[in-house]
Amino acid sequence: xxxxAQVLANAxxxxxxxxxxxxxxxxxxxxxxxxxxxxxxxxxIGAFIGWTVAVxxxxxxxxxxxxxMICCGLLGFLIEKIVYKPFRKKNxxxxxxxxxxxxxxxxxxxxxxxxxxxxxxxxxxIIKGHEVxxxxxxxxxxxxxxxxxxxxxxxxxxxxxxxxxxAIRAVAENQDTAAAxxxxxxxxxxxxxxxxxxxxxxxxxxxxxxxNINPTMGTMIGIKAFTAAVVGGIGSVPxxxxxxxxxxxxxxxxxxxxxxxxxxxxSFVILLIMLYVKPTGILGKKTEEEVRV
Amino acid sequence: xxxxxxxxxxxxxLSAWYEQLQILYNINxxxxxxEIVSIIGPNGAGKSTILKxxxxxxxxxxxxxxxxxxxxxxxxxxxxxxxxxxxxPQGRIVFPGLTVLENxxxxxxxxxxxxxxxxxxxxxxxxxxxxxxxxHTNAGLLSGGEQQIVSLARxxxxxxxxxxxxxxxxxxxxxxxxMLFQKIKELRDKLQLTILIVEQxxxxxxxxxxxxxxxxxxxxxxxxxxxxxxHDKRVQHLYLGGEF
Numbered sequence: 001x002x003x004x005a006q007v008l009a010n011a012x013x014x015x016x017x018x019x020x021x022x023x024x025x026x027x028x029x030x031x032x033x034x035x036x037x038x039x040x041x042x043x044x045i046g047a048f049i050g051w052t053v054a055v056x057x058x059x060x061x062x063x064x065x066x067x068x069m070i071c072c073g074l075l076g077f078l079i080e081k082i083v084y085k086p087f088r089k090k091n092x093x094x095x096x097x098x099x100x101x102x103x104x105x106x107x108x109x110x111x112x113x114x115x116x117x118x119x120x121x122x123x124x125x126i127i128k129g130h131e132v133x134x135x136x137x138x139x140x141x142x143x144x145x146x147x148x149x150x151x152x153x154x155x156x157x158x159x160x161x162x163x164x165x166x167a168i169r170a171v172a173e174n175q176d177t178a179a180a181x182x183x184x185x186x187x188x189x190x191x192x193x194x195x196x197x198x199x200x201x202x203x204x205x206x207x208x209x210x211x212n213i214n215p216t217m218g219t220m221i222g223i224k225a226f227t228a229a230v231v232g233g234i235g236s237v238p239x240x241x242x243x244x245x246x247x248x249x250x251x252x253x254x255x256x257x258x259x260x261x262x263x264x265x266x267s268f269v270i271l272l273i274m275l276y277v278k279p280t281g282i283l284g285k286k287t288e289e290e291v292r293v
Numbered sequence: 294x295x296x297x298x299x300x301x302x303x304x305x306x307l308s309a310w311y312e313q314l315q316i317l318y319n320i321n322x323x324x325x326x327x328e329i330v331s332i333i334g335p336n337g338a339g340k341s342t343i344l345k346x347x348x349x350x351x352x353x354x355x356x357x358x359x360x361x362x363x364x365x366x367x368x369x370x371x372x373x374x375x376x377x378x379x380x381x382p383q384g385r386i387v388f389p390g391l392t393v394l395e396n397x398x399x400x401x402x403x404x405x406x407x408x409x410x411x412x413x414x415x416x417x418x419x420x421x422x423x424x425x426x427x428x429h430t431n432a433g434l435l436s437g438g439e440q441q442i443v444s445l446a447r448x449x450x451x452x453x454x455x456x457x458x459x460x461x462x463x464x465x466x467x468x469x470x471x472m473l474f475q476k477i478k479e480l481r482d483k484l485q486l487t488i489l490i491v492e493q494x495x496x497x498x499x500x501x502x503x504x505x506x507x508x509x510x511x512x513x514x515x516x517x518x519x520x521x522x523x524h525d526k527r528v529q530h531l532y533l534g535g536e537f
Contacts, residue, residue: 039440166391168389169391169395177372177386178399180374181450182402183371183399
């Protein structure tokens with residue numbers, strides 16, 4: 001019983017983080033129809049900025065998170081304007097290769113700035129967790145669960161209810177028609193990159209509180225969140241939310257049945273099955289919205 | 294006719310290209326305030342391209358386009374909406390995943406007068422009763438005719454002075470076509486609109502509009518009063534090589 005409860009708790013923690021990152025992939029895909037493979041690196045940069053402010057400069061975690069969100073938001077904005085925009089009307093393969101190149105570049109920059117050393121947010125003190133239904137959950141883990149849920153629901157509400165959120169959906173459905181009603185499509189694309197990158201920054205810090213951080217951490221977490229976005233239905237924000245938790249649950253419950261060393265493989269097996277059975281994902285549209293990376 | 298002869302739109306020597314392919318050759322046109330003007334011509338004559346050029350959808354073009362005597366050739370599409378130009382795209386294009394109400398709200402994207410927007414929403418629903426019962430339905434689920442009305446109503450929500458309509462009757466039933474044109478005429482009178490329509494159905498268009506331009510292979514061919522052109526031998530020759 002307590003084992004199941006513990007696995008459930010771990011699944012919710014991991015799922016929340018995947019969901020926050022996956023939403024970024026899906027938002028960008030919904031409008032630009034390409035996978036921003038550098039998104040995982042934004043997560044990593046966010047983690048390092050948060051670490052610098054919180055640990056290195058001894059600031060409050062709230063300030064560190066805010067700083068990471070602002071810096072990553074700005075970074076996302078600049079990346080779209082400088083790196084992606086020139087290729088927007090070209091073959092999608094150009095943007096894809098650019099994104100991969102960019103992720104190596106960001107990793108390189110992080111190694112230069114922060115060193116290749118593994119860093120950690122934790123102070124070294126071992127904190128006793130709280131017992132909930134037999135599972136031991138630390139205060140930080142509670143915060144991770146709550147913060148990721150808050151951000152996921154804020155973004156869902158934003159997309160559903162606000163004028164800008166509706167404009168994002170309109171641009172995702174038809175850019176020309178969106179322009180025809182007076183929506184500045186370039187501005188909406190900038191907003192999407194800023195939002196996604198801010199979410200990435202938050203998840204980077206959340207990860208930092210669970211694991212060590214290093215300049216290559218973005219690759220695996222990025223690919224898994226991408227998997228979550230595809231499984232949920234790429235381009236769909238609720239789908240990314242669903243996919244994130246699904247991958248979190250599959251990974252953590254999976255290791256009850258297969259050796260823990262295969263944990264990372266679980267999400268990729270799910271991705272393969274999904275692409276074979278229902279390439280549009282759980283909530284993806286039936287039309288041409290299949291993944292084309 | 295209460296025409297004031299005030300030019301609202303003027304097109305001078307407009308040429309336009311899709312990639313390397315030239316579609317329009319030195320088009321000249323003008324539209325007076327309060328007029329319904331249609332552009333007709335055989336398939337591939339470049340009718341829609343004129344609207345797309347006005348509305349900033351075609352990048353490669355020369356010549357000039359004046360709206361209220363102001364050069365608008367270099368403006369972007371979304372800027373033209375704020376200037377007072379509305380556009381109803383070809384093929385009843387709605388935002389399918391947004392509800393009818395959200396589609397209409399997006400039509401008012403450039404406006405900030407919330408109270409007026411609410412009032413206009415009410416008025417449009419009274420004018421197009423079809424909208425009312427589907428307000429919270431995703432627009433993609435409506436019938437073709439209903440989608441065309443959503444698309445038209447959405448364009449009206451920006452309070453345009455000039456409305457560009459690209460083949461609004463395409464694929465509609467004959468009764469719907471007639472109904473739509475009657476609504477367009479009513480709208481012109483009610484909202485002091487000026488309307489430029491590209492129309493496949495030349496007979497209907499000439500019948501319903503004040504003036505018309507006939508295009509052939511991307512060039513101005515004829516211009517004149519709607520129902521006079523209707524009986525013009527040259528127009529009849531252009532279509533099917535004889536009488537309608």
